[in-house]
Every structure is written in C-alpha cells, then in structure tokens.
Amino acid sequence: MRRLDQLLSALGYCSRREAIAFVKEGRVKLGGVVVKRSDQRVDAALITVDDQPLEAPDGLLAMFHKPVGYACTHSADEGPTIYELLPSHWPDRNPAVTSVGRLDKDTSGLLLVTDIGSLVHRYTSPKSDIEKTYLVEVDRELDPALIGIFTKGDLMLRSEDKPCLPAKLEIVSTQTARLTLTEGRYHQVRRMFASQGWQVEKLHRERFGPYELGDLAEGEWQMLVPP
Template sequence: MRRLDQLLSALGYCSRREAMAFVKEGRVKLGGVVVKRSDQRVDSALITVDDEPLEAPDGLLAMLYKPVGYSCTHSEEEGQNIYELLPAHWPDRNPAVTSVGRLDKDTSGLLLVTDIGSLVHRYTSPKSDIEKTYLVEVDRELDPTLIDIFAKGDLMLRSEEKPCLPAKLEIVSSQSARLTITEGRYHQVRRMFASQGWRVENLHRERFGPYVLGDLAEGEWQMLSLEQVAR
C-alpha cells in the first residue's frame, strides 16, 4: 500500500502536488469509487486514472525497434534519441525508464527499455551470457574461414586484454551474415569484423535473449510481460 500522490508521481502521471488536482477533478478512482484524498494509502491494482488502470505499476519492460539515427541517451544535445519514440511520461517515472545496454546511432533493431534496475543489471552483467543475434552486411565478399575464427574464443580486439568469447557466425549471402554473441563490448560486432579486414556497412539486432522483433514496425514499441522474467 502506498500513498496515492506518491504512487502517481512515481509512475510519471504527475507531481505529488498535481495529484491533488487529479483527485479534486475526480480523475482518480479506487475500485470504481472516486478518491477524495491524495494522501490516502491505496492498492495500485485497484486504482484507475481517467477510467484506465495504472500503467505497469510494478515496473515496466518494453521492446523497441530502434531505427538508425537515434541515440540511446536522454541528452537532447546528441540529436534524436530513443525516448522520443516512447510515451512522453516514461522518463518521468521514478526510477526513469532506461535502455538495457545500447545500440549505437548507426545500428538498428531490438532494444529493451525498463525502469527495473535488477533487470538492467541482469541483462547487462558480463556473467549474464545472454545471446544477441545481429544481421550484418559488410563491404566485400565474406570468407567462410570467419566461422571458425569467431567460434574459437581467442579473437583479440585492439586495446582489449581478454579475447572475445566464442561467437556463432552464419553466412547468409556473399556479403551478409548472422552473428550471435554473448557479450556486449563497445562496438563489438563492428570491431570483430574490422579485425579481420571487413567493414560493417549495416548492422541490425534481430534478437536479444528470448525476445525477437517479430512483426514490430520500425520506431514502434510493445510492452512485455514480467510474469516469466526472474527478477
């Protein structure tokens, strides 16, 4: 049970002071009955705002199809960012919604966003071993020997002290392939190919752990269930 004004503020609906106005205007109901006090302790599952249930009161996890050209930052100084594609009140949640890891501006594809700190840690920890699959297009014909080079687990990248973990490469066409990795080093996929003399022209993440984009359109997002996610 939480105070109503604290609850609405934490979920990004309004400030604690503005919650008083929400209540005065009759916009908030508890079990279908208009709430009279903003400091009342309530069960979030029974609260509605404008006759709609509260959005993800226990924390949210969503999947976004990030387009090329968008950065994974809250800063407006870097141009377009992914939060422009999400509901405007999500950054006002406390904790604020953030991306799980990052995709650089020139990379498109699946990105998870959440306000649950334990999920961010779980999905980005070096010990997580979560598979990420990328569709890669390069500047010239691929050599099948790359399959073994990436799979051995001894590939060293410049300025790194440890080799990359084994990665699975599937050549799709003469200049495109799918690469599955379990790490998230800085620009890892591009650097892996560059170390062998290939330049990545286009990079798209198709899968993150159990999540795939499916029919999700570019620039769109969808909420994911927390029921099967271990905190």
C-alpha cells in the same frame, strides 16, 4: 499500500502537487469510485486514471524497435534520442525508464527498456552470458573462413587484453551474415569484422536473450511481462 500522490508521481503521471488537481477533477478512481483525497493509501491494482488501469505499477519492461539515427541516452546533447519515440511520461517514472543493451546511433533493432533495477543488472552484468543476435551487412563478399575465426574464441581486438568469447556466425548471403555472441564490448560486432578486413555497412539486432523482434515495426514498442 501506497499514498496515491506518491504512486502517481512514481509512475510518471504527475507530480505529487499535481495529483491534488487530478483528484479534484475526478480523474482518479479506486475500484470504480472517485477518490476524494490525494494522500489516501491505495492498492495500485484497483486505481484507474481517466478510466484506464495504471501502467505497469509493479515495474515496466518493454521491447522497442530502435531506428537508425537515435541515441540511447537521456541527454539531448547527442541529437535525437530513443526517448523522443517512447511515451513522454516514461522518463518521469521513479526510477526512470532506461535502455538495456544499448545500440549505437548507426545500429537498428531490438532494445529493452525498463525501470526495474534488478533486470538492468541481470541483463548488463558481464557475467550474464545473454545471447544477442545481429544481422550484419558488410562491404564485400564474405569468406566462410570467418565462421571458424569467430567461433574459435581467440580473436583479439585492438586495445583489448582478452580475446573475444566464441561467437556463432552464419553466412546468409554474399555480403550478409547473422552473428550471435554473448558479450557486449564497445562496438564489438563492427570491430570483430574490421579486424579481419571487412567494414560493416548495416547492423541490426534481431534478438536479445529470450526476446525476438519479430514483426514489431520500427519505432514501435511492445509491453512485456517481467520475468
């Protein structure tokens, strides 16, 4: 049980002060009955705002299809950000929603966004071994020899002191491949191909762990049930 004003503030609906106005306007109900006090202790599962259940009161997890050109940051200094495409109240949650498995501006595809700290740690820990699959388009014809080079597990990247872990490469067409890896080094996919003389022209993440983008439209999100 939590105080109503604290609950609404934590979920990004309003400030604790604004919760008083929400209550006065009759916008908040408990079990279908209009709430009279903003400091009342309530069961989040029974609360509605504007006749809608509270959004993810126990923690939010969503899959997002990131378009090219958007940064995975809360800072406006880097230009357009993914949070401009997501519900405006999500960054107001406490803790705020953040992206997991960041993608650079020039990469599209699957991102997870969540405010559940344990999931952020689980999915970003170097020991997580979570598979990520990318569709990669390069600047010239692919050499099947890359399959063995990436699989072997001894590929060294510039300025790195440890080789990349084994990665699975599938050649889809002349200049397109599907790469599955378990690491998340800085610009790793682009650097892996560049180390062998190929430049990545387009990069798109299709899968992150158990989650697949499927036919989710660019710029759209889908709520998930936290594990």
